[in-house]
Amino acid sequence: MGGFSWPSEAELNELKKVVAEMAGRTTDDVKVVVSPYRICPLGAHIDHQGGAVSAMTINKGILLAFVRSGNPEMVLRSAQFGGEVRFRVDESNHPKKVAKAEEVFNANGSTKLEEECCWGRYARGAAYALKSKGNILNQGIIGLISGSSGLDSSGLSSSAAVGLAYLLALENANNISISPTDNIEYDRLIENEYLGLNNGILDQSAILLSKQGCLTFMDCKTKEYKLVNPSNLKENDVNGVPKSYKILLACSGLKHALTSDTGYNRRVSECREAARVLLDDAGKHEVDAVLSNVEREVYEAHKDKLEPLLARRAEHYFSENMRVMKGVEAWASGRMDDFGKLITASGRSSIDNYECGCKPLIELYEVLLRAPGVLGARFSGAGFRGCCIALVDSDKASEAASFVKNEYNKLEPELVGNITQEAAVLICESGDGARVIASP
The missing domain is CATH 3.30.70.890 (GHMP kinase, C-terminal domain)
Incomplete structure (x- = not known):
């Protein structure tokens, strides 16, 4: 199908400019993770039971512009929330049930307990998931995360999109090669173990595996999946089109x-x-x-x-x-x-x-x-x-x-x-x- 491109060049350039200024680098040094939202046309509420599901990603979602920090420190800002999140990827990190309240740094350098700025916990969760599987992290990122403007993303798996964005950025910064199927498991660790949400693997799978124009089909019990193209549209043809x-x-x-x-x-x-x-x-x-x-x-x-x-x-x-x-x-x-x-x-x-x-x-x-x-x-x-x-x-x-x-x-x-x-x-x-x- 035709239609407008996402992300646009203007969106990418704007995010890169901010991160370049944050890090004292050039915009050419900045990379961007594109992590789309997903919809689930069929397969509602059965992924956690090992059922069969269908999904596709859309041309809206999460953008995370980043550069390597050059050390283990994470410095993160959000286009939607105030404050600046800082932590080290080499420090101890615990799941939600035992974790201390996260600290968020204001522009003036003071700290406060995390309230609306809970967006930082997904980055911590990504570091936790990677390290819990034996990956060594010695590079943090300096980054700016942004969701599609004006869109209430609840119901579109924005949490999985955010978690995966941080995973992909940290893996890239640390030169770690992770397969999509392993990243599905890593993001499940973020959501299930670190954040305490008992969801299945549909969201992560759709966001990582989908292709434009295809329906992603997945058996959540066997983890087998396939991309389905609408190969025969004769019944919907109008004058051959x-x-x-x-x-x-x-x-x-x-x-x-x-x-x-x-x-x-x-x-x-x-x-x-x-x-x-x-x-x-x-x-x-x-x-x-x-x-x-x-x-x-x-x-x-x-x-x-x-x-x-x-x-x-x-x-x-x-x-x-x-x-x-x-x-x-x-x-x-x-x-x-x-x-x-x-x-x-x-x-x-x-x-x-x-x-x-x-x-x-x-x-x-x-x-x-x-x-x-x-x-x-x-x-x-x-x-x-x-x-x-x-x-x-x-x-x-x-x-x-x-x-x-x-x-x-x-x-x-x-x-x-x-x-x-x-x-x-x-x-x-x-x-x-x-x-x-x-x-x-």
């Missing part, structure tokens, strides 16, 4: 930190509890209690033993896993209408069976389904805040965006007031995975 699609990101205006909310981790536990009941009833007491270890036949034979809440969680897992399989087939054959219907069904199951979302997000989901040209919609991310995504006919993307802005504003004017007008509904395209860009 394939009908293209775009992605709508519709922001709800809700803001809530995922790691401080028990809803996500509680549902992970409920899925495991459902798996334990099903496996025990089938006499498989020694099998690890995740739903991917429950065969479909076992689920059908023993699901009546589940109490209603656990039954809903299991039903979401098994129905969503099936939607992913059907979705990959639809995508590969170019049946975007069918793919969109599966996205919508995924959204409905997330509401009814997984019981995530809240009134504003559900309203936004319903508005998207009524928008012209929208093929399918669902929550993005965990569904407790943030945005909804939709697959939309390219020719009607602008009309759909205007419709969603107007209709959602009628329902939630106060929340819409939290969103910048240009970022309320964004028209995006698929993009490439995370990478380091060096000056030409």
Whole structure:
């Protein structure tokens, strides 16, 4: 698909200029990590159970401009938050449950306990993950990190994008060669072990492995993945020209930190509890209690033993896993209408069976389904805040965006007031995975 380039030359040059001034270097010395946000059209809430998922990256995300510091010191600034984070990559670092509150340095050199400037913990987490696997770090970085302007990135895996950006920068600065599959594990260490979030590996995998125009399919149990191209678009042809699609990101205006909310981790536990009941009833007491270890036949034979809440969680897992399989087939054959219907069904199951979302997000989901040209919609991310995504006919993307802005504003004017007008509904395209860009 065509469309605007991200990052733009102007964005790159602006970040490089700031870092060059911070470090006393030239802009030619500055490298930039491009770490895109991801969306998950199908495969909601099942990666942590070893299910099958689909994802793609978009042309929005995290940029981290950096140079080697020449010593173990990290000096970091953020385009979105104040303060300056400093620490040494060779010092001891502990996970969240035992870590001391992080110190952030103000422009005048004084220190304060980290509050809103918690963005620095991802850099610490990256150093922790690399060292915990035996990598020696003797080079820090001087860097500036920036998210896509005006965009509420909740629900787009911005945390994984940030963690991976720091991993790639530190690896580059220390001349460490790490495979994408190993970096998936390293970022999981940042999120699960260092920050205490019980998520799966979908986010990291999508950000590292995706390619523009492709759907990334991954079996989270085996870690096997493939990139799926829409090779046959005949059913969507218009006068011999394939009908293209775009992605709508519709922001709800809700803001809530995922790691401080028990809803996500509680549902992970409920899925495991459902798996334990099903496996025990089938006499498989020694099998690890995740739903991917429950065969479909076992689920059908023993699901009546589940109490209603656990039954809903299991039903979401098994129905969503099936939607992913059907979705990959639809995508590969170019049946975007069918793919969109599966996205919508995924959204409905997330509401009814997984019981995530809240009134504003559900309203936004319903508005998207009524928008012209929208093929399918669902929550993005965990569904407790943030945005909804939709697959939309390219020719009607602008009309759909205007419709969603107007209709959602009628329902939630106060929340819409939290969103910048240009970022309320964004028209995006698929993009490439995370990478380091060096000056030409």
